[in-house]
Amino acid sequence: MSERKNSVTIKKIAEMAGVSRGTVDRALNNRKGVNPEVAKKIKEIAELLNYKVNILAKSLSQSKNKSKIGLIYHVNLYTSVIINEIEEGILKAVSERIDYGIELVTKCGQNFDANKQLELIDEILEEGISALIIVPINDDKIRQRINQLYLEGLPVILLTNNLEETNKLAYVGPNYPLTGRIVAGLTNIITNGKANLGIITAPCSMLGHKQRIDSLKELTKTRYPGIKIIKISEVILNEIEAYKDTKELLINNPQIDILWYAHGGVLSGLKAIKDIGLTGKIKIISSDFSSFIKQALIEDLVTAAISQNGFQQGYYAVKILVDYLLTKNTLQQKDFFIGSDIIIKENMGDMNLN
Amino acid sequence: MSERKNSVTIKKIAEMAGVSRGTVDRALNNRKGVNPEVAKKIKEIAELLNYKVNILAKSLSQSKNKSKIGLIYHVNLYTSVIINEIEEGILKAVSERIDYGIELVTKCGQNFDANKQLELIDEILEEGISALIIVPINDDKIRQRINQLYLEGLPVILLTNNLEETNKLAYVGPNYPLTGRIVAGLTNIITNGKANLGIITAPCSMLGHKQRIDSLKELTKTRYPGIKIIKISEVILNEIEAYKDTKELLINNPQIDILWYAHGGVLSGLKAIKDIGLTGKIKIISSDFSSFIKQALIEDLVTAAISQNGFQQGYYAVKILVDYLLTKNTLQQKDFFIGSDIIIKENMGDMNLN
DNA sequence: CTGAAAGCGCTTACAG
DNA sequence: CTGAAAGCGCTTACAG
Numbered sequence: 001m002s003e004r005k006n007s008v009t010i011k012k013i014a015e016m017a018g019v020s021r022g023t024v025d026r027a028l029n030n031r032k033g034v035n036p037e038v039a040k041k042i043k044e045i046a047e048l049l050n051y052k053v054n055i056l057a058k059s060l061s062q063s064k065n066k067s068k069i070g071l072i073y074h075v076n077l078y079t080s081v082i083i084n085e086i087e088e089g090i091l092k093a094v095s096e097r098i099d100y101g102i103e104l105v106t107k108c109g110q111n112f113d114a115n116k117q118l119e120l121i122d123e124i125l126e127e128g129i130s131a132l133i134i135v136p137i138n139d140d141k142i143r144q145r146i147n148q149l150y151l152e153g154l155p156v157i158l159l160t161n162n163l164e165e166t167n168k169l170a171y172v173g174p175n176y177p178l179t180g181r182i183v184a185g186l187t188n189i190i191t192n193g194k195a196n197l198g199i200i201t202a203p204c205s206m207l208g209h210k211q212r213i214d215s216l217k218e219l220t221k222t223r224y225p226g227i228k229i230i231k232i233s234e235v236i237l238n239e240i241e242a243y244k245d246t247k248e249l250l251i252n253n254p255q256i257d258i259l260w261y262a263h264g265g266v267l268s269g270l271k272a273i274k275d276i277g278l279t280g281k282i283k284i285i286s287s288d289f290s291s292f293i294k295q296a297l298i299e300d301l302v303t304a305a306i307s308q309n310g311f312q313q314g315y316y317a318v319k320i321l322v323d324y325l326l327t328k329n330t331l332q333q334k335d336f337f338i339g340s341d342i343i344i345k346e347n348m349g350d351m352n353l354n
Numbered sequence: 355m356s357e358r359k360n361s362v363t364i365k366k367i368a369e370m371a372g373v374s375r376g377t378v379d380r381a382l383n384n385r386k387g388v389n390p391e392v393a394k395k396i397k398e399i400a401e402l403l404n405y406k407v408n409i410l411a412k413s414l415s416q417s418k419n420k421s422k423i424g425l426i427y428h429v430n431l432y433t434s435v436i437i438n439e440i441e442e443g444i445l446k447a448v449s450e451r452i453d454y455g456i457e458l459v460t461k462c463g464q465n466f467d468a469n470k471q472l473e474l475i476d477e478i479l480e481e482g483i484s485a486l487i488i489v490p491i492n493d494d495k496i497r498q499r500i501n502q503l504y505l506e507g508l509p510v511i512l513l514t515n516n517l518e519e520t521n522k523l524a525y526v527g528p529n530y531p532l533t534g535r536i537v538a539g540l541t542n543i544i545t546n547g548k549a550n551l552g553i554i555t556a557p558c559s560m561l562g563h564k565q566r567i568d569s570l571k572e573l574t575k576t577r578y579p580g581i582k583i584i585k586i587s588e589v590i591l592n593e594i595e596a597y598k599d600t601k602e603l604l605i606n607n608p609q610i611d612i613l614w615y616a617h618g619g620v621l622s623g624l625k626a627i628k629d630i631g632l633t634g635k636i637k638i639i640s641s642d643f644s645s646f647i648k649q650a651l652i653e654d655l656v657t658a659a660i661s662q663n664g665f666q667q668g669y670y671a672v673k674i675l676v677d678y679l680l681t682k683n684t685l686q687q688k689d690f691f692i693g694s695d696i697i698i699k700e701n702m703g704d705m706n707l708n
Numbered sequence: 709c710t711g712a713a714a715g716c717g718c719t720t721a722c723a724g
Numbered sequence: 725c726t727g728a729a730a731g732c733g734c735t736t737a738c739a740g
Contacts, residue, residue, distance in 0.1 A: 019711085
């Protein structure tokens with residue numbers, strides 16, 4: 001069953017090729033200074049024997065020069081919770097890989113400040129990182145900088161927020177269009193197909209947020225015509241705005257019976273709903289899943305939430321990156337989508353391990 | 355941030371204790387033949403320096419003697435799909451750990467045959483396994499055998515099916531009572547709290563299946579009184595029975611508006627529903643999540659499914675076990691619950707990596 | 709361009 | 725009970 005490797009080592013290849021282990025190493029790792037003919041022969045033999053490098057030995061032998069992974073992200077009021085989870089996932093994955101000589105360097109910016117993020121990139125480069133994980137801000141300057149870094153040979157993983165037309169090793173994060181469709185499907189199930197939906201969102205500072213709304217719109221049109229989108233309300237998200245906006249939205253559109261908070265703001269939204277006496281009359285779907293939302297689910301104030309699994313996002317970003325750094329194997333895919341879970345009152349904290 | 359180890363090696367401890375590296379190794383690994391006083395001193399120094407073994411070096415040095423992990427499971431008509439997923443997860447985790455000298459030996463029984471499983475245990479022991487992952491059959495003989503093995507020092511992980519009063523390193527699998535509650539909550543959401551629920555299940559050959567039903571019953575009583583359980587129909591699950599039973603159930607209980615298939619049988623069930631002209635009038639929740647169910651979700655024949663994440667179950671069983679074998683660190687918990695996901699038409703295949 | 713040798717951190721016969 | 729030495733598979737100055 002698992003006879004697939006072993007016994008074939010660099011030593012065996014060296015013997016068969018009639019060279020030293022050092023030369024085999026150089027050839028297989030494309031280091032310079034090997035006679036091309038010899039290198040070719042060595043590679044052929046390796047191929048023939050289905051040689052697979054022993055990662056343990058490789059890492060151990062290189063353990064003097066640790067490789068630093070850079071992490072750049074940014075916090076702001078409405079993403080801080082998931083950022084915490086993401087960081088936990090990252091730290092977990094890194095701690096599992098300490099023996100491989102992996103180290104983490106972190107820089108954190110604020111509030112979608114692209115210039116600040118550019119600075120952080122410069123700073124982190126000075127630390128001598130060998131790869132970068134970044135939650136990029138949706139800005140041309142950032143896009144260009146990342147393109148440049150990637151072309152210069154730095155493996156870059158975009159985390160949580162995908163940038164279009166940007167070179168990268170991979171994107172790890174939610175499948176935003178899919179998330180929008182999930183909200184549509186969930187609304188359908190909750191309302192038995194007949195709904196007057198209100199949406200509260202923020203101005204689309206992230207590509208994914210726009211994709212989410214667009215795909216919801218499309219799916220309600222084509223698959224769930226009984227779901228009417230009454231109004232999409234874009235507010236600059238802070239608690240005051242979310243409160244005011246929820247109130248206004250519901251008073252001006254009394255037919256709304258289900259409300260989707262695409263970005264947060266649920267806390268004040270619920271307060272507004274209570275103040276106008278609609279608690280229990282409006283169903284709520286939240287695309288946030290913080291401890292506050294958990295509480296709201298428990299109290300039946302929110303019907304369902306979509307969790308973006310921050311922990312997994314962070315964990316897999318590191319896992320994928322380190323696998324790549326250790327093996328240089330071409331990745332099987334460019335986009336690694338982390339599932340978005342449907343959370344209801346009963347399945348919170350379902351999984352008790354990480 | 356991650357300054358937590360390194361630089362402190364066995365060599366350093368040896369120097370400080372004034373002994374050889376061999377002796378340090380013997381002491382720290384509790385091998386016999388070390389002067390107790392010396393051992394104590396060595397351990398104190400290690401503690402003081404917060405020594406953590408380098409797993410890479412340890413595994414590499416031991417890579418001649420591979421450790422075999424035994425896997426015993428059983429297939430039968432209605433669990434085969436999830437078993438496939440479980441096996442995929444196991445194989446993935448094992449393949450990621452080949453360099454650690456991990457090998458898998460697999461034995462497969464059939465149809466809840468406990469005697470057969472006992473035989474398989476004997477057979478697999480002869481292979482010289484150093485740990486066992488087993489999907490145990492709910493039988494006293496098995497229970498006793500596992501207890502005995504565990505007491506003899508074999509690390510045993512119970513996978514997917516938990517046995518009570520059985521010694522084990524850990525259980526990895528669904529939280530069955532929770533799954534029942536999820537079905538209750540899902541039913542509540544789908545039906546807006548008013549439901550006449552029919553249940554089709556199999557005689558409880560597994561503890562978990564009973565727990566699932568019990569917890570659903572309890573939660574509908576306490577939290578969702580609007581959900582009436584009309585009938586719980588236990589059939590020996592094969593397609594003919596599932597067909598007959600669904601038909602009978604729905605004809606005799608025309609008030610049923612939502613049906614939960616707790617074990618499978620959905621394929622024939624849907625056929626029966628069609629034959630009596632109720633397609634689209636009865637909502638279906640499936641606790642199975644096979645490719646057939648996927649298709650049924652796409653065709654709107656099934657409203658929602660609960661996935662038990664077989665892949666993760668298998669993957670984590672191996673991960674947890676190998677971590678343990680390599681470090682002998684006491685596990686943080688006894689039960690590792692793998693989340694059960696709510697699947698609707700829109701979030702199938704949400705995650706595209708494993 | 710290539711080889712011999714030392715090294716990564718740990719384990720393990722072997723000899724005493 | 726303990727140490728010296730070889731070994732796990734790979735990498736890397738160093739010398740040529």
